[in-house]
Amino acid sequence: MLHAEGPLLSIDVTDGVSETITVDDVCSSYIGGRGVATRLAYERIPFDADPFGPENRLVFTTGPMQSSRMSFTGRTNCTGVSPLTDGLLSSNAGGFVSRNLAATGYSAVEFVGASDELVVVHVTDEGVEIEAVPDLEEAPVSETVEYLASVHDLDAEHVACIGPAGENLVRFAAIMTSESRAFGRGGLGAVLGSKNVKAITFRGNSPPEVEIPPVQMDVHREAATSDNIMKRQGTTSITELANEVGALPTRYFSELAYEGVDGISGDRVEEKKFKKGTCSACAFACKLPTRDEETGIETEGPEYETVMAFGSNAGVDDVVDVMRSNELCDELGLDTISAGDVVSAYLAAEDEFGNVDLIHDLVERIAYREDEGDRLAEGVARCHEELGVENWTVKGMEFPAHDGRTLNGQGLGFATSNRGADHMFAVFYSYEYPLVSSDDALDPEGLANKAPLLVKQENARALEDCGIICRFSREFMTPERMEQLFDVDYEDLLAIGERVITLERHFNNQRGVDRTDDTLPYDLPNFEAALDEYYGVRGWNNDGTVPDHTVADL
Template identity: 75%
Template sequence: MLHVSGPLLTVDVGARTTEETDVDDVLESFIGGRGVATRLAHDRIPFDADPLGPENSLFFSTGPMQTSNMSFTGRMNCTAVSPLTGGLFSSNAGGFMSRNFADAGYAAVEVTGESDELVVVHVTDEGVEFEAVPDLEEATVPEITEYVEETHGLSEEHVACIGPAGENLVRFASVMTTESRAFGRGGLGAVLGSKNVKAVTFEGDSRREAEIPPIQMDVHREAATSDHIMKQQGTTSVTSLANEVSALPTRYFSELQFEGVEGINGDRVGEKKYKRGTCSSCAFACKLPTKDEERGVETEGPEYETVMSFGSNCSVDDVVDVMKSNELCDRYGVDTISCGNAVAAYLAAEDEFGNVDLIHEMVEKIAYREGDGDVLAEGIARFHDELGVDNWTVKGLSFAAHDGRTLNGQGLSYAVANRGADHMFTTLYAWEYPLVDRESALDPTGLDGKAPHIVEQENARALEDCGIICRFSRSFMTPERYEGLFEADYDDLLAVGSRVVELERHFNNQRGFDRADDTLPYDLPDFEAALDDYYAQRDWNADGTVPDDHVNEPQSAD
């Protein structure tokens, strides 16, 4: 089976020490990316670790496909215990850093401990440098990348960093790379902030090449020649469809359709796109560099999730206003979905829906934890009672844009996902809109028979994250192509994905998560029976926990 190669590099930023560890057994079993990081995190982070304490580790990892030239492979994985959800959390970011990470020669890099001063950690194939950077305190993401380029000659493509939000321990702060790409959602930026690490850079000339079968070029060629709407509109191409079928959260989840959708849909975003945007080695080029010269706004995006969180959910019908929110989040280093939803909750409490100036003001206040922003920075699950609004989260993670009240299987997926209300854990919405061929589509209504589909897609998404291969390869990466690329039976590859999901669940179980956390703030038909079916499909206990004998050499909980 194809897998990433190289040692684990552990960087203790408190002790200022490094250590290389042979982890070939883990690489052979878990391929790379999310799988390798999950196994390492499960075995090396104490089950009772404080997410913002020195004992939490943050793992950067890549996969074997990052040594290829195939489209859909310009991505990396980041894993740690989330300060937002309290569970083990993996996030995936695109851009151009993955090849530079691979050049350093490591399969994974673990950042642990806690520095007594603000530092940039420079990881190379010749060693690690710890650079004290007191002058970068509360620097924005563009300011950090500019500093690294001016002082070290490294472009933004070598840098993973945090903005003010990460330093201020905003629970949904992102780790940013290539300036506008985010390891988002789970607050991993706050983990780096808790360690006093402003940035990590990667460079070298020690990439450990893997023999990728020639089939990679077939995928690359089709990605280049495909006439796909995402090349013009990115994920916002689904906006009008979601609105039409009543799956677009609006005014803090109180409605499912937005009357102002024409002002923020894919057509409007496409009109603001001014050049081609892509990730490393990818010919699909679905990114969205956008600008509005009249109002002086330039950003990358917004993607569909941001159109929801800062658009319909805040009752904003001007795409340029959403672009500005997107730009602010990238500048300060916060997740656009969690931040937009938190602001939407604030607008609901203050009866200020549509107040664009207040929205942009609150993004900055969240990043710096000023005034009411300090409250919102804790995340909806922690502040909803104080504001008197409903708790629109699962496991502390606020909802993505494909609404489960209409797309019921996606709703069940939100409930059982180890990360919480995250659409990327299964992407089951694609089968319920549908965005796939009609013969593969699922009836969006009801949960009968949905559990096996959720299990299969969870496993498939985890496999992608081990590879690492982008979600948007769906139309190009068939099971036969996976078998050809990874030199393994597809069922065996899905079994790797299943073990990753199970390890995440087992770790979270040791932290107190069980069936009571697999819940929703709304009712779905036969939900409890569907939960039973899901656990049975995975051969888990009826209380939502993983039997210890499913996990090889489990970490001691003592």
């Protein structure tokens, strides 16, 4: 089976000591990416670790596909205990850092401990250097990138860093790479901040020797030649469809469609796009470098989830205002979904929907934990009672779009996801809009017979994260091609994805997560029966815990 190659580099930033550890057995069993990181984290992070404590670890990983030249492979995984959900969580980012990490020769690089001073950690194929950077305290992302370029001749594609939000332990702080790409969900930027690590750089000339089957070029060619609306509008191409079917959260989830949708639609974003944008080695080029000539705002995006969080959910109907929110989050190092939802919760409490100046002011105050921003930096689950609004989270994570009150199977997926309210954990919404063929489409209403497909979707997405392969490859990465690439039967590949999800779940079980956490802030028909069916398909206990014998088998 094709898998990542190379050892684990473990760096204790407390005293600057690093060691190299052979993990061939883990790589061969879990492929790479999220799988390898989850297995390593499961073994090396105490079950009772404080997310902000030195015993928590952040594990960065690549997969075998980062040794290819195939489209959809410009991604990197990061895993640790989340300060937002308090569970083991993986997030991955696009951009260009993945191949620079692979070029160091390591399949995984982990960080443990905590530094007494703010540092940058330089990882190369020749060793580790830790540099004190007191002058970068609370520097925005662009300033950090500029410093590394001018002093170390390292451009943004070599860098993963945090902004002020990470240093100030905002629970939904992101780790930024290539300046505008984010390890966004779950607050892993705050974990890096708790270790006093401002940035990590990767550089080397020792990529692993992994032989990728020729089918990679078929995928790459089709990605280059396909005529897909995402090449023009990215994920915002779905905005008007979501609004039409009633799945676009509006005014802090009080409504399901937005009368101002035209002002934040994919067409409006496309009008602001001024050049192509892509990730490493990808010919699909679905990214959105945008510019507004009148205001001078230039950013990348916004993508659909940001359009929801800072657009419809905040009562904003001008894409330029959403662009500004997006730019602020990238500069300050914030997950746009959680940040937008938290701001929208405050707007709901104060009856200030559409107040753009207030929105942008709140984003900055959150990042620096100033005044009201200090409370909002804790996330909706921890501040909703004080605000007097509903708790629109699952397991502490704020909701994306694709509203489960309309797309019921996706609603079930929000509840079961180990990461909490996360649309990418299963991407079940694609069957219910639908974004798949009519033969595969499902009635969005009801939960009957959806649990088995949800399990399969979760396993398949975990498999992609082991690869690591982008979610947007779904038209090109068929099961047959996955078999050719990894040289393993597809059902066996799905079993690897299942193992990853089971390990995540068991780790979180040890931290108290069970059926009572697989809930939603709204009712769905026959939800409890569907949850029973889901656990049954997974082979888990009816209380949402993983049986001990299942873990022993793994």
